[in-house]
Amino acid sequence: MVGVKMVYVPNEKEKDIMYSYIGRQDIFADIPSSYRMHTKIGPKPLTEQETRRYIEKIFKKNHHVISFKGGGIYDHYVPSHVKEIVARNEFYTSYTPYQPEVSQGMLQALFEYQSLMAEIVGLPIVNSSLYDWSSALGEAALMCSRVTKRNEFIVPESISPERMMVLKTYVHRVGIKIRTVGHDPITGQLDSKALSELVCENTAGVYFETPTYYGYFEHNPSELVKIAQDAGALSVVGIDPLSCGVVKSPGDYGADIVIGEAAHLGNPINFGGPLLGIFAIKNDRNLLRMMPGRLVGLTTDKEGKNGYVMTLQVREQHIRRERATSNICTNESLCAVACAAYLSSLGKVGFEELSKTIMANARYAYLNIGAINGFTAPCFKATYFREFMVKSDKTVAELEQALNSIGMSGGIPVDDHTAIFCITDKHTKEDINKLCEVMGGLNVV
Amino acid sequence: MVGVKMVYVPNEKEKDIMYSYIGRQDIFADIPSSYRMHTKIGPKPLTEQETRRYIEKIFKKNHHVISFKGGGIYDHYVPSHVKEIVARNEFYTSYTPYQPEVSQGMLQALFEYQSLMAEIVGLPIVNSSLYDWSSALGEAALMCSRVTKRNEFIVPESISPERMMVLKTYVHRVGIKIRTVGHDPITGQLDSKALSELVCENTAGVYFETPTYYGYFEHNPSELVKIAQDAGALSVVGIDPLSCGVVKSPGDYGADIVIGEAAHLGNPINFGGPLLGIFAIKNDRNLLRMMPGRLVGLTTDKEGKNGYVMTLQVREQHIRRERATSNICTNESLCAVACAAYLSSLGKVGFEELSKTIMANARYAYLNIGAINGFTAPCFKATYFREFMVKSDKTVAELEQALNSIGMSGGIPVDDHTAIFCITDKHTKEDINKLCEVMGGLNVV
């Protein structure tokens, strides 16, 4: 459709004036002619209505399912008012708040995100976001190495394969070695003895997750933190922040660095992105200096009024270039604002309630699944949060097929007979009963 | 769910303090005890998620159709940015702008709506909205009577039955008699001879519509206006404002009052409401004094800056009470803002284009329908805008059933074999071809 561009590109009638003002007609003359294009590329321009029809036709090829897949992507309900807040034009159409005097809204909102997350993880310093949990792990490994000047990073064998792949990418070229430590086959708990033996003078950091990728908590996290710290390494803990409504925070047991995923606190899952990587540290000037990501701090203006600014920017790439603590520039600010609005809405009581609800509902699910003939759940003797492993006589593929046929999507496969199921606040009792019904029916047939 | 109310009702923990501050525990003691309720009424409170599930379950009982029904409700595309504008919290959560200094945004937006609509209808004074076209007609009849101190109001026989019913309700108790005038059976044009004979010293106003309920234009509106005015009556013209992108505006032919419906310019159809009633008058101080509805005017503030206020409020019920020009108080402001945003987006060229597109596409439809064996369309020799009558050998009910079965909804019935079909900018060529296919198939079977 001729003219569609005019909706986004003005000055159609003023182009001539502008060209003659600058005194030249070919403003691309500096591009060597051999590279210049002489034909237009791309499809036929579409009007707004045509565009919408085009996209909606493709969307029809998706099918909505009740999914029990998690793996860091937790499909929580997002209250309407949180969506309305992040749809505010002044928020979503702004850039990184480089000019603080005119950007107090975003800065205060990010400061509040940092503050709310600090309360949850129990550490006072949280950056204003990283891309996701996985890249936060990569950054944590790099930071541990920078801080300790050591080059080994220990992770649990039970780590999510996604996170493991990202971690490897992040450390691959800077000479950090990844070492893994196993877990007890009954309790799933990280093998603290093996860990004690593994740490050495090369250990930059020890990472563990709680809840783990398999869904249960480490019951003695302070021991793991201590092993790391005793070896002169930093302890890095990966969490689902929602679990901190029930269980001790990493701050409670002295973790140095906390990472995790917070997208599910106020953001839809969006097919896996954007996410919201948490990165928190102890109040330690040395760690602070080495920390990746943006920080918003409180200060005062020339009239003495409180105000907010991006601070400690000297760590960042736009100032320190190749010696920066990270290359991160664009982060996930708006997701952090959503998270702040969501957490303030839940409040102290609501956060604890929701944390417990997830835990209770997950228990309802694994108890009922575990009671089905031919199924075992959960698989370790430990306290679980939202995810749990299900072992079945039938293969995961057979189970998945049966679930797909009624519009459900089962757990994330671990091996041929094991999958990790996930419960969020969107699952109803009926959903889980239906899941169990399919599982039960599977064995009968 | 206990506590749901707390989301909307604060002070749960401060109630005791407040009760003791006022020094009484029973704040409903002034309601005679015989009337006080001792049991709670209503259903179980629902959480946000439960509420959504409940509503969505009921919505599933609706079925989306491609509808060819119009009758004043025209399902036009609403651009995304228009929706975003009226979703601005400062707009939609504000009251009528009684305090102008803090409400300049809404006042300016309404002034702009008045101004844009004034350009379209060709009259300089447009109020900031009435409920809908029908009640605008009622108000117009009342106003004509007030202004002329006469008590007969002439309307075309071809008026929409909805509008006719509303008109009758509005004038029923104040002694205004409704007289009707017919139209030429071939051209559909209002019988100007009959009208000339009907007008008399009792005629307060003469109302006609262009396009008419049947969809064609009055080809000689200035004659009709003149007949009214020569009889000392006011002429009232009902329009689809979009048609004024092509045809002369009522201002061009000297109408005294213009009414119509503008909801489709920027607002979704919403199952028929809210709508957006247009009410415009000539620049005549006497008419202005007698006009219903709110008006926003330009003035200056104490620093001499331009600013906007609600003006001429002395006409209104909150000041003049039973002698007010109308009882209207709440109107359709936000729909008017959407309309202003939409019209500014279309602009001069886009408005004309859209007006012509509707007319051209309607013609495509009636030519193709008219070419089907057993069908006649359109039914009058006249120029049509968006709606047109279709006569068929089969009954309207048979046709409707056939269309329903493929997810379409046909025209609005006029009689057993006639229905009024409507074309909007949402109908595609494929929709109309499909419609014709069903019509063609109907006669074959």
Added chain:
Amino acid sequence: MLYKQAKNNEAMIFELSREGNRGYISDAPFGVLPDIPKSLIRDSPPILPELTELDVVRHFIKLSQENYGVDTGFYPLGSCTMKYNPKLNEEIAASIDVTSHHPLDPEAFIQGNLELLWRFSQILCDISGMHEVTLQPAAGAQAEFLGAMIIAKYHENNGDCRDEMLVPDTAHGTNPASSAMAGFRVVEIPSDDYGQVDIDALAAAASKKVAGLMLTNPNTLGIFESKIGEISNIIHEAGGLLYLDGANLNATLGQARPGDMGFDIVHFNMHKTFSTPHGGGGPGAGAIGVKSFLRDFLPMPRIFKDGEHYTILHGAPYSIGKLQSYYGNFAVLIRAYIYLISLGTDISSVSEMAVLNANYLMNRLKKDFDIPYLDNTPLRKHEFVISCEKIHKDTGVTVMDIARRMLDFGIHPPTVYFPLIVKEALMIEPTETETKETLDNFADILIKIKKECYEQPELVLGAPHNTTRRKLDMVKATRNPVLSWKMLKD
């Protein structure tokens, strides 16, 4: 710290126009334009401004920042019940299920919408103690007009010629205006020393000419008409009908039902009692509930439940007809319905806190301000009225000046000069959705402004200082009306 509203100095949209720019482009036609008689063709299209999508967005976003809503601050505008508008309701109202159906589409395709309307009217019946509800009125005033029409129709139907409508002197202006539109002569009933309907005056007025009484209860002083039983008897014994102006229903939700008090007709305002947003003046939505003996007079269409199916009744012999097209303001009604099903039985906590907030705030202010009728009637319901007459006499500062001064503190002022029987009235309705801190802050500011009236009256007289515009010249606007760009240009 004083509030400062944004000043964007935004030009009128016509001034932003630049030839050739476009903000929305519709699909190209697939048909061909018919030959149009020359006489019919407009000489030139309407001179609408030409802007890009960005221009349009930026213009209206900037304007919005120069407006004040519940979402930006406290809005204790008396009798308007400016409570919080829950966002779930907004989101659902914007969904395709609400926005996309034509009201005349086949019954089978709109069962969901019909069910919602039906269920909603049932809830309203339950809450009000009425027997049938119509959701057609587009607003409260149209509902009043409908109520008056039903009263008229009822008496007409009885062959009873009654042309007087009784209205208390505290009534909203819409009551007399609506009565007049329905052809009634309005007879005003004075208030007594308790701020309530003067029973003796009412009894004296209650003749065979009286069609009905339009009563607001609690009234616009926020005072519950405790003698409602007596009032009901007087009106009914005179053969009249009792109509409740439901503008103040927020005060009694779940506490007492108008149906039980003898009201024959009740109107509801969705945008007051049931939390739908007011949109800067509208759209709102109204409803009318009636006792069963009046149900045949209700407007068309009516919705009935037939087993699991919902049907539409388009005509009925005694119906007053139609008030506006189709089913009323559906997109507004749906928000109110969601609000009600979400709160459920907790609806009584709405009225409790609305009343507690009002009484708390009144008590915070009673030492510093005159509150008429307080000695005789110590309780208020959802709102209360202060008189600033003494301040005016002492300092020359009017209540309107005080209202304007409040703007400087980021608070929307209460309603002023209403009800008419209180001089220099300030009518304060905090609503239930505001916190105690907000009320305390409001009280502190009002007391501070009173002090300013005595100590620095020029500060108050010159207000507002911090809003987008300073005090606007209302007289100029009336004397020389400029009501459109067209009038400005010409």
Added chain:
Amino acid sequence: MLYKQAKNNEAMIFELSREGNRGYISDAPFGVLPDIPKSLIRDSPPILPELTELDVVRHFIKLSQENYGVDTGFYPLGSCTMKYNPKLNEEIAASIDVTSHHPLDPEAFIQGNLELLWRFSQILCDISGMHEVTLQPAAGAQAEFLGAMIIAKYHENNGDCRDEMLVPDTAHGTNPASSAMAGFRVVEIPSDDYGQVDIDALAAAASKKVAGLMLTNPNTLGIFESKIGEISNIIHEAGGLLYLDGANLNATLGQARPGDMGFDIVHFNMHKTFSTPHGGGGPGAGAIGVKSFLRDFLPMPRIFKDGEHYTILHGAPYSIGKLQSYYGNFAVLIRAYIYLISLGTDISSVSEMAVLNANYLMNRLKKDFDIPYLDNTPLRKHEFVISCEKIHKDTGVTVMDIARRMLDFGIHPPTVYFPLIVKEALMIEPTETETKETLDNFADILIKIKKECYEQPELVLGAPHNTTRRKLDMVKATRNPVLSWKMLKD
């Protein structure tokens, strides 16, 4: 008339907390909590603030009014391409189709999403002249890191040990930072008198140690690297790879393709070139396009079209692995895709107007300001850089002061102090979505401020005057970091 930003004096959200208030309540559990070992249980829940839904909404709405975005005004922040974010894209991105799918759900259920990603990557290939595109990077910087990793992997795979990355002195800071993260030693290449890469220096640096060159073209001076053919030859002959930092792609869209110029790897920023909103810092989304000989190194997962079916490849032997979880920032990518299919072949008008706007504005300013390299290189692409060094020397006013003064006029200032090779640099990128009037207004204001620098420097030094906050103390924030409510309390 000067702009004034809103000042709402909004407290920190923790200060608004009142015990017992709730802003969102989740469903009650249907299961029973397991026994949790005491040692695991948190002593007390995190002290999150307690607010009603209204409190939360009002707080953040007020904060939003104290922020500045493209939708509130001109935002010529150089190198950030702050163009208009079309609202259709926002609406579709908020629809359930975009928001609700899990990335690991069965392929058969997510065919629509896979198709969209696949089609999008095809369009990016077409536009850039590259052969395969991955959409995984969450942002431009992550894309750069990925590009550097692909360069590393390529050489590793060839058994070729190269540890130097060449980066011009005009490069964005992310280039050296990303190179370092990928284990490279960064070698800076100076610019010549034309504001372009010094070819001799480049040739001298091009050794067998060189893994590649990260080039921005047009560069951050807005100057097109006209000797790109020579540059490409030098790098390729040395065995290195040529990487395009695509931050400035807006300048060449539809005019010339990096693939044709010899680039082996290109990165894209959705939130710059393709109009997705920047969200106050993110989320954005990146993409990397490569020539076919590098496709095996792309990260997992990759999407392939197989007839009408789209499949996901989760592993491949030479892949660099994964950069972040799953498919990247889908909700951002979808906006960019919609933008591209909507514009279609009109994409070239984007670059035309972006470049015309920049050159027009530069010419409007060149009489009054120093524009380095202008004599040698008179054309700019999408942006240009002014030096305020003389003003600084003459008056003591820094470019940062000038930037702050612009805020008083309701304009977001350009980027300052970048690129590093220009002293007191002001880097101006108007973008194509702004009108000539906006540019003229900007030029007038900048010239006016220059005048102020000489005549009333205190006005500029004291700026901003009309924003939510006056000049903020950056040093204090660094010296005594207060980074959370927790730190403030303690």
